[in-house]
Amino acid sequence: MNREEVFRHFKNEIYEPLKHRMLFALEASFQNRKHALAKTFCNSLEQIFEKVKLMQQEGDKHALGYISYSMLRTELANGRATYLVEAMDKRWFMDRHTCRDTYDAEWAFCYLDEWETELSKHAKKYGGRIGLDDIQRMKLHVAVYIHQYIIALARFSITEEWLDEIQFAHEIQLEDVFELRIGEYLDQSEVVYKRDVRIKNSTMIKDWLEEKKPYDYIHEVFRKIDGSQGNYERIRLQYADLSESSFINGVFTVGNLIGSCWNKACLIEADFSDCLIQEACFEKANLRGTSFRDAVAVPGIYQSERWERPGFQPVSFAGADLTGAKFQGAYLQNADFTGAILQGADFIGAAIEGACFKGAVLDGTRFSLGMHPVARDLTSFG
Known part of the structure; x- marks a missing residue:
């Protein structure tokens, strides 16, 4: 040779x-x-x-x-x-x-x-x-x-x-504006945390987001803005911070929301169907009537036979109000629903193996046959 x-x-x-x-x-x-x-x-x-x-x-x-x-x-x-x-x-x-x-x-x-x-x-x-x-x-x-x-x-x-x-x-x-970045010396680096306390114009931000630019919103901070009624279909918001914002009736279908943060956001009847939500955080958010149909939040290595990147952390809905939320067909393994309100939520056809429902309100919540967390070993949810 x-x-x-x-x-x-x-x-x-x-x-x-x-x-x-x-x-x-x-x-x-x-x-x-x-x-x-x-x-x-x-x-x-x-x-x-x-x-x-x-x-x-x-x-x-x-x-x-x-x-x-x-x-x-x-x-x-x-x-x-x-x-x-x-x-x-x-x-x-x-x-x-x-x-x-x-x-x-x-x-x-x-x-x-x-x-x-x-x-x-x-x-x-x-x-x-x-x-x-x-x-x-x-x-x-x-x-x-x-x-x-x-x-x-x-x-x-x-x-x-x-x-x-x-x-x-x-x-x-x-x-x-403060950034924590990790990279190579005097070479390319990646934002891993961004803090931006500047006051933002909601109308301008909403218009910009609706343009659905390919890479402009990744790692950005959109805290405390009102983007309600917006059409954000297929948007890419990886690791963006939208905490305490309002996106009532917002449409995010087929979006890439990996690692995005929506803590304490108002997302009533928003549509996150078919979205990628690995590592996303919706803690203490108002998600009443919101749809996560067929959303994907598979933790760990995405393709178990081949390493492509570090494994994803589980999605978190801890403390969120998910009354009437729709999760049909979603992949939610190991998801954290600790203390969430799930009255009337629909998990029919959803993959929820390993999910934590500790302290969650489950009155009227619908699960596929054999998947109700109360009927399983609750030690796996702690």
Whole structure:
């Protein structure tokens, strides 16, 4: 075989199978340890906030506009899973008042080290035609997949309530628009949390949303606006924040709402039929008469035979008013309905395995035969 054929064989027979096995192992570890990992991640944020507090007290730091976590490839190449944490004002990387810390992501990248070791063992079978430099390039390429778990952890860890408490406790000055971003050093980064307290014009926002731009609304903040009666069919609102907003009779059918936040929103008789709502949060929302027919909120790895991204967290309706809501045909495995009002809600044909109905009001709620939660082992819902 020539070199090209050797690499093709190695990739198909060794590289790809070991990569997927490694990523599934990391997925299982992440899901089992995510609460403890979130506590450690929040501790790293508190550390940088403490440094910012001292700098702001001394007049050496303006209001924060950004905190970024950057993967360092040079560190990875040297066997260290160190992320650079930087706190910056609204000038972002042009901020000359350096405020830095580090975050140790060994919990995730240790799987990459083990994969590299395994890969190197198999490479020896190819008679020296796959060298250490080749393995190193493969490692840095696969690091991008591990990096996705740092993003997933940050999203899982940071809540508005937690940030408000930390900001108050540390007396941190934040810009009206503040972002927590994770990426590579001086390269592309992704928003994992955005806070925007500017007052918005509901009419302008509604008109803009009804344009249904392909990528413009992802990660955006649309809090406390009135978009009622709007037609938002097929809209993409991944990880957007629409908390405390009003979208009465809004049409969101076939929309991509993965990771979107609708806490305390008024969504009476809105239509979320056929929407993707993995990781979405509708806690304490008014969802009376709302339709989630055929909506998809499958948690975990979407296609169990192939890793494509970190597994989704379950959708949450905790504390929501879902009186008369329609869930026929929806996929709602492990969904959280803790304390929700579900009087007259319809779950006929819905997949609700593992869903939590603890403390929920179920008077007149319709379930498929054999699927009523009261008739099942309630320990699985705690």
